Amino acid sequence: MSGPPPADAATPILPAPDPDPFYSAPPDLAAHHNGDILRVRQVDVGRYGPANGWQILFRSSNSQGAPIAAMTTLMVPLMPAAHRPLMSYQAMINSLGLECAPSHELLRGTVQEAPALTAMLLRGWAVAVPDHLGPESEYGAARLGGQIVLDGIRAAEALPQAGLGGSPIGLAGYSGGAMATAWADALAPTYAPDLRIAGVAAGGIPANMIDMARGLGVAPHPLFGLGFAAAIGLERAYPQQVPLSSQLNPQGVALRNEMANMCTQQIIDVGANKDAQQLSTTTDPLMSPSARAVLAENSLEYYPGAPTAPTFVWQGGADVLVPVGAVDRTVAHWCRAGDRVDYARLPGLDHGPAGVIGLPQAIAYMEGRFDGAAPPSNC
Numbered sequence: 001m002s003g004p005p006p007a008d009a010a011t012p013i014l015p016a017p018d019p020d021p022f023y024s025a026p027p028d029l030a031a032h033h034n035g036d037i038l039r040v041r042q043v044d045v046g047r048y049g050p051a052n053g054w055q056i057l058f059r060s061s062n063s064q065g066a067p068i069a070a071m072t073t074l075m076v077p078l079m080p081a082a083h084r085p086l087m088s089y090q091a092m093i094n095s096l097g098l099e100c101a102p103s104h105e106l107l108r109g110t111v112q113e114a115p116a117l118t119a120m121l122l123r124g125w126a127v128a129v130p131d132h133l134g135p136e137s138e139y140g141a142a143r144l145g146g147q148i149v150l151d152g153i154r155a156a157e158a159l160p161q162a163g164l165g166g167s168p169i170g171l172a173g174y175s176g177g178a179m180a181t182a183w184a185d186a187l188a189p190t191y192a193p194d195l196r197i198a199g200v201a202a203g204g205i206p207a208n209m210i211d212m213a214r215g216l217g218v219a220p221h222p223l224f225g226l227g228f229a230a231a232i233g234l235e236r237a238y239p240q241q242v243p244l245s246s247q248l249n250p251q252g253v254a255l256r257n258e259m260a261n262m263c264t265q266q267i268i269d270v271g272a273n274k275d276a277q278q279l280s281t282t283t284d285p286l287m288s289p290s291a292r293a294v295l296a297e298n299s300l301e302y303y304p305g306a307p308t309a310p311t312f313v314w315q316g317g318a319d320v321l322v323p324v325g326a327v328d329r330t331v332a333h334w335c336r337a338g339d340r341v342d343y344a345r346l347p348g349l350d351h352g353p354a355g356v357i358g359l360p361q362a363i364a365y366m367e368g369r370f371d372g373a374a375p376p377s378n379c
Helices: 102-108 114-122 142-158 176-191 209-217 224-237 250-259 264-271 289-297 324-336 351-370
Strands: 037-043 051-061 067-077 086-090 126-130 169-174 197-203 311-316 341-346
Touching: 051 142, 067 102, 067 114, 067 142, 086 114, 086 142, 086 176, 102 126, 114 126, 114 351, 126 142, 142 176, 169 176, 169 351, 176 197, 197 351, 209 224, 209 289, 224 250, 224 264, 224 289, 250 264, 311 324, 311 351, 324 341, 341 351
Parallel strands: 086 126, 086 169, 169 197, 197 311, 311 341
Antiparallel strands: 037 051, 051 067, 067 126
């Protein structure tokens, strides 16, 4: 999937539109409430286990509060169960192209967390996997992801044929998926107090976007592409506050255009070992006052609210991608606010291994919450 770059290089570059009309917003979108179902279709999810599957287009809100049409894919085991748990699992979609969204990856069988989804379904849990970057793939707009997650759960609960109206709710995700998961956790008390969230598990949380921008952009870095992609996504979400494109030199505009519809590995490959100064006409295009304000707005560490649901956080102690101190400080804030947090620091592990090692612990933690066991806390 590819689309032409904008005629004006200073205009934010949006992803190529999804060719499937199912994803398009209905004309009466604004008349609906957040979480309202706009459209639904049944899909085959049998590769993940014996389950029925639906894709649900629902109403949510973007970073400016305007209505958007968002998507979640819901899988419900065939085995009958009363009040079965509903797990919203946020995939690691560090991408800019709409074809990279979980709703597409799931049906192609290319979603990298497939074993985890199967493990959850085999436990009898319903699993919802939202496209939490939104209809314009606004990677980096973390708060938006939290809103989409919560509204996607509302939509899943409202689908009559799924039978999830009285289900206990869980949230889980790692890395980019944890960014949306943890924001949903923190926003839930005010954005979605109607949801009965039994527990949350989030690992490798990018809790401070300013620190990440500095870490990935100041000097050449093998993962620079992820930082640059997040800047492109934030410009899509906040075109006035993050005027990235107007600050790029020709090399930067060319890389932006090349990345506009890419998935994670492509983004990493084409951006490897570059830095912001190579691509921009300023020292650092994300350090202007308005851009810093947007980064702060999407940094969980600076959000004054806190979750009320029991939460498991896991973090590699030697993580070179996610600033560990920001996770420490976020957990400390949540503990001071009275949340019951079980924080697992995995010594010596970098970002990738920590995700693999911690996920079984996360599933076990969520089993305890769904079974009604007292939540552990090491606050």
